[in-house]
Amino acid sequence: MKFSPNNPCPCGSGKKYKKCCQMYHKGKVASTPLELMKSRYSAFAVGNVEYIIKTSTFQKDKTDLEQFCKECEFLKLEILDFSNTTVTFKATIECNGADATFSEKSYFIQKDGRWLYESGEILG
Numbered sequence: 001m002k003f004s005p006n007n008p009c010p011c012g013s014g015k016k017y018k019k020c021c022q023m024y025h026k027g028k029v030a031s032t033p034l035e036l037m038k039s040r041y042s043a044f045a046v047g048n049v050e051y052i053i054k055t056s057t058f059q060k061d062k063t064d065l066e067q068f069c070k071e072c073e074f075l076k077l078e079i080l081d082f083s084n085t086t087v088t089f090k091a092t093i094e095c096n097g098a099d100a101t102f103s104e105k106s107y108f109i110q111k112d113g114r115w116l117y118e119s120g121e122i123l124g
């Protein structure tokens with residue numbers, strides 16, 4: 001993991017990573033699905049697979065996630081819409097040099113005071 005804490009945060013907030021999503025990766029609890037979603041995008045970008053697994057309601061294969069993080073570059077996150085339990089976003093990513101940009105509506109649920117990613121619906 002060679003992402004510097006002083007780099008701009010991958011979520012696009014304009015803040016340094018250490019002042020933004022890294023705080024969640026280090027244990028700060030996201031208070032809204034939007035915060036969680038951004039911190040998950042940043043976790044993909046910095047290759048923090050543990051965080052992605054920890055904030056999902058379902059099991060994901062660690063090796064698959066690591067592979068995905070390695071092959072893809074996370075170029076830009078745009079939030080299109082959000083509510084109390086959903087976030088709709090566009091993720092500009094490139095995997096193995098090819099454009100793999102997608103839009104998704106993500107659903108979140110709160111368990112024991114923590115927001116978790118429940119499911120996602122890929123938009124056309």
Ligand SMILES: [Zn+2]
Pocket residue numbers: 009010011012013017020021022038039042
């Ligand atoms: Zn961030």
